[in-house]
Amino acid sequence: MIRTPPITQAFPVDRRTLIKSAGFAAAGFAAFPLAGCKAQDASMLDSTDGSNPLAIPPLQSGEMEQGARVFRLSLTPGQKEFVPGVASPTIGIDAPYLGPTLEMRRGEWVQFHIDNKLAEGATVHWHGFELPAAADGGPHQLIRPGERWSPSFEVRQRASLYWCHSHLEREAGPQVYAGLAAPIYVRDDEEERLDLPSDYGVDDIPLIVQDRVIDGSGRLVYPLSMHTRMMGVRGNRIFVNGTENAVFDAQTGQLRLRILNGSNARFYDFSLEGDRSMQLIASDGGLLDRPHIVRSVRLAPGERAQVIIDLSEGRPLRLLATSPESTMGMMGGRGRGMMGGGMMGRGNSGDASGDVFQILDIRPARSAQPARVPTQLASLAPPDPSSAVRTRRFVLDMGMMGGGMSINGAAMDMNVINERVPVGQWEIWEIANASMMAHPFHIHNAQFRVIDRDGRAPPPLETGLKDTVIVNPREQVRLLLRFEEHTDPDLPYMYHCHILEHEDAGMMGQFVVVKS
Numbered sequence: 329m330i331r332t333p334p335i336t337q338a339f340p341v342d343r344r345t346l347i348k349s350a351g352f353a354a355a356g357f358a359a360f361p362l363a364g365c366k367a368q369d370a371s372m373l374d375s376t377d378g379s380n381p382l383a384i385p386p387l388q389s390g391e392m393e394q395g396a397r398v399f400r401l402s403l404t405p406g407q408k409e410f411v412p413g414v415a416s417p418t419i420g421i422d423a424p425y426l427g428p429t430l431e432m433r434r435g436e437w438v439q440f441h442i443d444n445k446l447a448e449g450a451t452v453h454w455h456g457f458e459l460p461a462a463a464d465g466g467p468h469q470l471i472r473p474g475e476r477w478s479p480s481f482e483v484r485q486r487a488s489l490y491w492c493h494s495h496l497e498r499e500a501g502p503q504v505y506a507g508l509a510a511p512i513y514v515r516d517d518e519e520e521r522l523d524l525p526s527d528y529g530v531d532d533i534p535l536i537v538q539d540r541v542i543d544g545s546g547r548l549v550y551p552l553s554m555h556t557r558m559m560g561v562r563g564n565r566i567f568v569n570g571t572e573n574a575v576f577d578a579q580t581g582q583l584r585l586r587i588l589n590g591s592n593a594r595f596y597d598f599s600l601e602g603d604r605s606m607q608l609i610a611s612d613g614g615l616l617d618r619p620h621i622v623r624s625v626r627l628a629p630g631e632r633a634q635v636i637i638d639l640s641e642g643r644p645l646r647l648l649a650t651s652p653e654s655t656m657g658m659m660g661g662r663g664r665g666m667m668g669g670g671m672m673g674r675g676n677s678g679d680a681s682g683d684v685f686q687i688l689d690i691r692p693a694r695s696a697q698p699a700r701v702p703t704q705l706a707s708l709a710p711p712d713p714s715s716a717v718r719t720r721r722f723v724l725d726m727g728m729m730g731g732g733m734s735i736n737g738a739a740m741d742m743n744v745i746n747e748r749v750p751v752g753q754w755e756i757w758e759i760a761n762a763s764m765m766a767h768p769f770h771i772h773n774a775q776f777r778v779i780d781r782d783g784r785a786p787p788p789l790e791t792g793l794k795d796t797v798i799v800n801p802r803e804q805v806r807l808l809l810r811f812e813e814h815t816d817p818d819l820p821y822m823y824h825c826h827i828l829e830h831e832d833a834g835m836m837g838q839f840v841v842v843k844s
């Protein structure tokens with residue numbers, strides 16, 4: 329079994345490197361301008377012990393052409409220095425690694441032209457969107473090297489943080505890992521009326537959290553083995569928007585963090601150092617009905633959350649994350665996480681469970697107004713299971729030693745449609761986990777509601793719209809959903825585990841949405 333090296337908490341960076349890198353992203357993300365980040369003098373950086381300014385992906389809003397918002401994007405090979413001075417080959421969208429934040433509005437038509445300039449095939453899936461199956465970007469929408477893919481669709485989603493990423497058949501894991509992913513901001517009028525922080529890069533920032541295995545020579549490696557196929561590939565270092573040990577200089581009294589777990593396999597419990605509270609305002613598919621005061625937020629791969637942090641006291645804050653115990657035996661672990669009073673622990677297990685990761689250091693502005701979060705956010709009626717006309721059951725399993733990744737006893741087969749779902753009808757999907765490991769279950773082409781977990785009411789993050797949900801070992805989660813618009817009798821959408829190594833190994837199925 330291959331074990332990854334332990335997570336090191338303090339990454340030693342010598343002072344010359346720091347001074348050299350002052351004012352731009354030291355972690356090889358230099359192509360991205362640092363929105364909301366003034367040139368910093370070396371003395372400021374000296375005070376933070378090996379930190380790097382948080383890279384903020386540039387905002388890309390496309391261009392309006394004949395009533396549609398048009399994005400022209402290229403998938404390109406790149407290089408990134410995960411460790412200063414050591415370049416690793418990567419994949420990016422108009423960038424060496426990851427891509428710009430694509431910004432669009434609910435109700436608009438978007439049109440993409442995506443050129444694949446890689447030496448390999450790829451796909452670009454719009455995670456969280458309702459769209460025609462042909463535009464979904466799943467494994468059936470392969471873009472061969474040198475080809476262009478031009479999907480278009482109406483943005484039907486509520487304002488939130490979504491993302492796009494590779495969904496290549498059997499190879500989503502390595503491609504996302506190499507950087508083929510980007511955040512998406514959907515805006516809408518409903519949200520804008522609320523006057524939440526929304527100045528991109530200033531008081532509203534995306535945090536794409538990804539762990540990566542960096543080997544002893546500083547290179548990015550994707551260690552595929554029997555062990556990592558089973559457990560998923562987990563890194564020994566954490567990067568946020570590609571930046572390690574990121575620091576953000578806030579200029580306002582409240583800061584909105586849009587957190588995306590863009591890791592292949594690792595789950596995180598995010599919290600603020602010193603057990604301070606945050607206001608949780610949004611889940612995958614939009615605002616919650618009201619802000620919830622929380623001390624930690626658990627996100628599995630593919631999930632998002634938005635929190636507002638109060639900086640008005642003027643004290644520096646640190647966003648931390650712990651890893652739930654190897655994501656095994658996560659029953660009942662939705663509470664406080666396992667943080668030991670802000671101690672920066674360092675375990676020796678390859679999976680680094682119990683470690684505390686530094687995600688983002690936030691340095692507050694000198695004078696700032698306290699956070700004012702509206703007491704009402706979205707209007708969201710509680711889910712009504714009695715509206716469902718049928719129930720479907722999905723049982724996730726891994727087989728012995730992870731050798732039998734399956735849903736309802738079958739591994740993903742591109743030629744098999746597993747479910748035919750009539751459009752416009754409410755259904756209950758019962759997701760049961762027969763394995764000993766937690767799985768984030770994701771459904772394409774829908775935002776669903778969580779009815780209950782083993783009969784218990786879901787936690788705050790699951791009171792809103794979701795497209796990915798954690799299913800703990802031996803647990804059953806009931807979802808309420810409806811596919812509202814698009815039908816295609818032949819071309820399927822996917823449902824799958826969002827641990828990408830599980831997806832690649834076959835914990836995925838296909839459904840078509842048909843006329844009812």
Ligand code: C2O
Nearest residue numbers: 453455630770822
């Ligand atoms: Cu985010 Cu089917 O994936």
Ligand code: CU
Nearest residue numbers: 454455456772
């Ligand atoms: Cu998806």
Ligand code: CU
Nearest residue numbers: 767825827830
């Ligand atoms: Cu899984």
